[in-house]
Amino acid sequence: xxxxxxxxxxxxxxxxxxxxxxxxxxxxxxxxxxxxxxxxxxxxxxxxxxxxxxxxxxxxxxxxxxxxxxxxxxxxxxxxxxxxxxxxxxxxxxxxxxxxxxxxxxxxxx
Amino acid sequence: xxxxxxxxxxxxxxxxxxxxxxxxxxxxxxxxxxxxxxxxxxxxxxxxxxxxxxxxxxxxxxxxxxxxxxxxxxxxxxxxxxxxxxxxxxxxxxxxxxxxxxxxxxxxxxxxxxxxxxx
Numbered sequence: 003x004x005x006x007x008x009x010x011x012x013x014x015x016x017x018x019x020x021x022x023x024x025x026x027x028x029x030x031x032x033x034x035x036x037x038x039x040x041x042x043x044x045x046x047x048x049x050x051x052x053x054x055x056x057x058x059x060x061x062x063x064x065x066x067x068x069x070x071x072x073x074x075x076x077x078x079x080x081x082x083x084x085x086x087x088x089x090x091x092x093x094x095x096x097x098x099x100x101x102x103x104x105x106x107x108x109x110x111x112x
Numbered sequence: 113x114x115x116x117x118x119x120x121x122x123x124x125x126x127x128x129x130x131x132x133x134x135x136x137x138x139x140x141x142x143x144x145x146x147x148x149x150x151x152x153x154x155x156x157x158x159x160x161x162x163x164x165x166x167x168x169x170x171x172x173x174x175x176x177x178x179x180x181x182x183x184x185x186x187x188x189x190x191x192x193x194x195x196x197x198x199x200x201x202x203x204x205x206x207x208x209x210x211x212x213x214x215x216x217x218x219x220x221x222x223x224x225x226x227x228x229x230x231x
Contacts, residue, residue, distance in 0.1 A: 004156060035216045039157075046207055046221040047149075047157065053215065090157055094216045099171050101147065101159035101218065
């Protein structure tokens with residue numbers, strides 16, 4: 003059971019906009035930055051969004067993040083086949099004194 | 113270019129020990145915290161341990177506390193994870209990653225090394 007809650011799956015057709023939610027608590031998302039990672043099959047996670055809504059250089063602006071209270075969301079617009087991957091949210095947890103992750107959302111591009 | 117290369121994974125019997133290493137390059141190693149995250153095959157990500165820039169502060173997940181020890185050698189640009197009393201549930205890919213502590217960001221990840229605990 004993951005500390006952060008994500009839907010196990012999401013899907014969309016090319017060109018569509020998809021959102022993935024991440025629910026936490028006051029000790030993690032409520033008080034710390036949220037990061038999002040993309041993990042393509044057989045590869046290591048890659049940082050997609052940090053500090054709720056910032057993109058590292060090289061990440062397309064089709065990817066955006068937001069946070070409200072103890073929840074966060076990742077939005078992917080203009081969905082492409084290469085976006086098919088697992089997506090994870092993460093935040094530091096002040097109570098556990100460690101990083102906590104969501105269980106991951108498998109995105110399928112139909 | 114930031115590079116993190118893990119090594120030391122393999123097959124070990126339950127109760128055994130293993131030491132993982134992570135060689136860092138492409139950045140000033142002692143400017144950053146470092147962390148280990150694991151992923152059981154087909155499962156999600158789980159934080160294992162973290163260490164600050166000089167090794168003076170460390171943290172562990174409850175699942176590994178007392179069995180794993182994180183350390184670093186800034187002169188060798190290397191991070192380590194000493195694992196003992198290994199259990200079947202420790203079987204996973206172990207990733208080392210760079211941790212920007214003040215900003216709460218884990219940004220660059222290595223490719224991982226597989227640890228299999230099996231009799």
